[in-house]
Amino acid sequence: MTGSRSVHTDRAPAAVGPYSQGYWAGEIFFSAGQVGLDPASGEMVGEDVETQARRVMKNLDAVLTEAGLSFGDVVKTTIFLADMGDFSAVNEIYAERFDPPYPARSTVAVRTLPKNALVEIDVVARKAG
Secondary structure (H helix, E strand, C coil): CCEEECCCCCCCCCCCCCCCEEEEECEEEEEEEEECCCCCCCCCCCCCCHHHHHHHHHHHHHHHHHHCCHHHHHHEEEECCCCCCHHHHHHHHHCCCCEEEEEEEEEEEECCCCCCCEEEEEEEEECCC
16 A cells, blocks of 8 residues: 555544544554544543543554554554553453554553543554455
8 A cells, every 4th residue: 555545434433633543654554542432422421441441452453453453463562551450450441452562552551531532542553464
């Protein structure tokens, strides 16, 4: 794949600002950070990190699928946590979606996330082969 193009799907929350849900830059795909918003209602799901993390992964799956990709094509992720104490819980849910060899990953704690989310994740991917 060459060139650049944005990716949009109704199966993930709509962008609430001047950004794309995902973007192809040549052969590399970048997702916007996803939080635990339900795409239909636009509301945050649950008040616990596990519920939000599962929704985040569903939202990422929808964006990746729209781009013609899967979690197996992901080469780098960044996880943003409102509380580093939630690392283990999010790590378990994250591990359900990825198989070895795992993508590179950074995890950082931040003061706040959009809509007071507890977790946000973005990915960088490249179509295998």
